[in-house]
Amino acid sequence: MKILISGSLAYDRIMNFPGKFKDHILADKIHTLNICFTVNGLAEKFGGTAGNIAYNLALLDEQPLILATAGKDFTNYKKWLEQHGLSLSSIRIIPQEFTAGAFITTDESNNQITNFNPGAMGYSSEYDFSEIIPLDTLAIISPGNLEDMLAYSRKYKKLNIPYIFDPGQSIPVLDKNQMLEMIDGSAVLISNEYELEMIKAASGMDNNEILRYTKIIITTLGEKGSVLLSKDGKVSIPPALPLCVSDPTGAGDAFRSGLIKGMVMGKDMIESARMGSTCASFAVENHGTQEHCFTKNQFWTRHKNNCNS
Numbered sequence: 001m002k003i004l005i006s007g008s009l010a011y012d013r014i015m016n017f018p019g020k021f022k023d024h025i026l027a028d029k030i031h032t033l034n035i036c037f038t039v040n041g042l043a044e045k046f047g048g049t050a051g052n053i054a055y056n057l058a059l060l061d062e063q064p065l066i067l068a069t070a071g072k073d074f075t076n077y078k079k080w081l082e083q084h085g086l087s088l089s090s091i092r093i094i095p096q097e098f099t100a101g102a103f104i105t106t107d108e109s110n111n112q113i114t115n116f117n118p119g120a121m122g123y124s125s126e127y128d129f130s131e132i133i134p135l136d137t138l139a140i141i142s143p144g145n146l147e148d149m150l151a152y153s154r155k156y157k158k159l160n161i162p163y164i165f166d167p168g169q170s171i172p173v174l175d176k177n178q179m180l181e182m183i184d185g186s187a188v189l190i191s192n193e194y195e196l197e198m199i200k201a202a203s204g205m206d207n208n209e210i211l212r213y214t215k216i217i218i219t220t221l222g223e224k225g226s227v228l229l230s231k232d233g234k235v236s237i238p239p240a241l242p243l244c245v246s247d248p249t250g251a252g253d254a255f256r257s258g259l260i261k262g263m264v265m266g267k268d269m270i271e272s273a274r275m276g277s278t279c280a281s282f283a284v285e286n287h288g289t290q291e292h293c294f295t296k297n298q299f300w301t302r303h304k305n306n307c308n309s
Helices: 027-032 049-059 075-083 146-159 168-173 176-183 193-203 251-264 269-283 296-308
Strands: 002-006 010-016 043-047 065-070 091-093 100-106 112-117 137-141 163-165 188-192 216-220 226-230 233-237
Touching (some): 002 049, 043 049, 043 075, 049 251, 163 251, 168 193, 188 251, 193 216, 216 251
Parallel strands (some): 002 065, 065 091
Antiparallel strands (some): 216 226
């Protein structure tokens, strides 16, 4: 089955400041703030919603297509994706822009200052669906270019391609009509608990009303697992236990990958969500969204152990 992942490709550039921001900011001069923080080096990580989901699916022996844009600095990320057997054919390069990037500085108190440059993400990926076989395709719309999110939701409905709608970080920029349009006709609406409250506020609907527009609402709850809500009722999915917890960043995207893997294997939604939990458990063991790795045997062994516990 063909898997289409629309969303973002981004570099996360992470810096640590050996001190506390508050010790270097004068409260009475904050209206004329002009300050420089000298950091202890810089770590560049590969990220973005589409990139993260595709990476985890590659670990699960899938070869999804990434419907996203990248910029003139894409070389290192390109090599990384190729190294994991992922196609670049559906990624549009915007030569005059940089790949989207977050510049994150963290101090000793875990306070963060983040600057985000959307760069190439400001352009549509303009994917050509002419060679897609709808009956053999599953899609996910994750946060990225707003034009893509709207256009692809319309295309999937026109072609009868089932899709997962994952508005995430894009929720604040979606108005009520846009939110309703993309939820309407989706196979699954997925978000974390806080995001679901934002979706309900933006759409003006409660859970029961949302279920008139989508078949299933999946809400991830971090270390508490997840919840599946449908017209048939509510099912709680326990988390899979990691060996350690280093960084929860990227666990949500990993969950989505495991969920998708289950769906393309023909598993029911409960089993697919359990696979999502298993995939997420590997992601939290490392800092960064694409720093973890597992073999098929490691995945299925952990999955079996957690399902039987």
